Amino acid sequence: MKITDVKFFMVKGKHWPFTFVKIFTDQGIIGFGEATNFPGNEMVLGSLEQMRPLLIGEDPFAVEMIWQKLYRHFYYLGIAGVVITAISGIEIALWDIIGKKLGVPVYNLFGGKCFPKIKLYANGWFMNDDFRYEPDYFAKVASSTVKKGYRALKFDPFVDTSSKDYFWNFPLNRSVNVSGERENQALAIMEAVREAVGDKIEIAIDLHGRFDVPTAIRLCEKFKKYNPIFIEEPIPPENVDAMAKVARESGSPICSGERIFTRHGFRELFEKQAAEVINPDVVRTGGLSETKKIASIAETYYTPITPHNPNAAVGTMASAQVATTCPNFLILELFTFDMVLSNKLVKEPLIIENGYLIFPDKPGLGIELKEEVSD
Ligand code: MG
Numbered sequence: 596m597k598i599t600d601v602k603f604f605m606v607k608g609k610h611w612p613f614t615f616v617k618i619f620t621d622q623g624i625i626g627f628g629e630a631t632n633f634p635g636n637e638m639v640l641g642s643l644e645q646m647r648p649l650l651i652g653e654d655p656f657a658v659e660m661i662w663q664k665l666y667r668h669f670y671y672l673g674i675a676g677v678v679i680t681a682i683s684g685i686e687i688a689l690w691d692i693i694g695k696k697l698g699v700p701v702y703n704l705f706g707g708k709c710f711p712k713i714k715l716y717a718n719g720w721f722m723n724d725d726f727r728y729e730p731d732y733f734a735k736v737a738s739s740t741v742k743k744g745y746r747a748l749k750f751d752p753f754v755d756t757s758s759k760d761y762f763w764n765f766p767l768n769r770s771v772n773v774s775g776e777r778e779n780q781a782l783a784i785m786e787a788v789r790e791a792v793g794d795k796i797e798i799a800i801d802l803h804g805r806f807d808v809p810t811a812i813r814l815c816e817k818f819k820k821y822n823p824i825f826i827e828e829p830i831p832p833e834n835v836d837a838m839a840k841v842a843r844e845s846g847s848p849i850c851s852g853e854r855i856f857t858r859h860g861f862r863e864l865f866e867k868q869a870a871e872v873i874n875p876d877v878v879r880t881g882g883l884s885e886t887k888k889i890a891s892i893a894e895t896y897y898t899p900i901t902p903h904n905p906n907a908a909v910g911t912m913a914s915a916q917v918a919t920t921c922p923n924f925l926i927l928e929l930f931t932f933d934m935v936l937s938n939k940l941v942k943e944p945l946i947i948e949n950g951y952l953i954f955p956d957k958p959g960l961g962i963e964l965k966e967e968v969s970d
Pocket residue numbers: 801803827828853
């Protein structure tokens with residue numbers, strides 16, 4: 596079998612666009628992949644365009660060789676971010692082709708299912724048109740999300756999505772005043788959400804790498820009473836020693852990984868025990884086999900993996916396909932606000948029941964983009 600063509604394109608989402616890859620073969624089998632990156636810059640499309648000529652004529656079964664070829668060819672351009680996201684989208688589409696050719700779901704190419712269905716945590720559940728940065732708003736929407744069947748929620752209690760540049764509107768020095776209004780509001784929102792959903796619902800907190808070390812440690816201490824399953828990126832991810840210090844002193848499990856790329860990026864994190872939970876993104880860290888490799892190293896440190904997934908239906912299904920083969924899989928992220936759009940893009944919608952993603956058990960990824968979306 597040979598690759599005959601590669602197409603890629605963006606689809607506008609509610610808050611960021613999704614990027615898809617479609618690989619054609621001389622046997623008529625078509626593979627789908629996703630290469631979404633935040634904030635969905637067209638640089639990923641440019642990178643895919645550069646990779647396209649290196650793929651034409653290759654055997655799609657030669658996944659490892661193709662991965663190494665792309666990785667080494669584009670290494671000097673900076674393997675993190677744009678380049679590795681493009682490689683990830685291609686790699687996912689190759690596994691889709693292989694699964695379809697062999698007539699087996701992708702999870703059976705990676706060791707089979709450890710979990711019959713995939714536990715999800717909802718994210719973005721608060722990013723609605725009537726958003727208010729108030730405890731009663733968060734409590735109300737958290738309750739209604741739980742009523743939809745989700746048993747776990749993630750959110751950033753410091754994020755006021757109604758303000759412009761809401762991700763970055765913090766002091767440059769990465770500190771918040773102990774008695775500051777913003778910190779008190781974040782804690783009040785946390786309190787309101789925990790009270791609204793009760794003790795049986797799992798809560799994860801994402802701090803988006805916003806704080807300095809002393810602020811992060813102090814905040815993590817304050818969040819401890821709400822029993823988070825993890826606190827994600829309380830500080831930026833670049834300095835692994837600093838993350839390890841926060842992990843040692845914070846009193847809650849620390850999660851890092853969405854901005855760490857390939858097994859090489861994760862090595863230091865494991866060696867220094869800088870995170871008790873890791874969240875690599877399947878469509879950004881190198882694809883399915885790279886995620887499996889990272890998860891296997893994590894297993895040797897008894898570290899659970901919770902794939903980061905702000906992706907559309909194809910990326911979500913790809914994440915689930917590999918996640919179920921990892922014995923140390925914990926829970927998968929799902930952005931609820933783009934579920935309707937996501938399902939409009941694919942031939943058969945994602946099946947979500949009581950907070951779990953159900954496998955369609957079809958060959959390949961088990962999900963295909965509609966012709967009118969991908970042609
Ligand atoms: Mg995050």
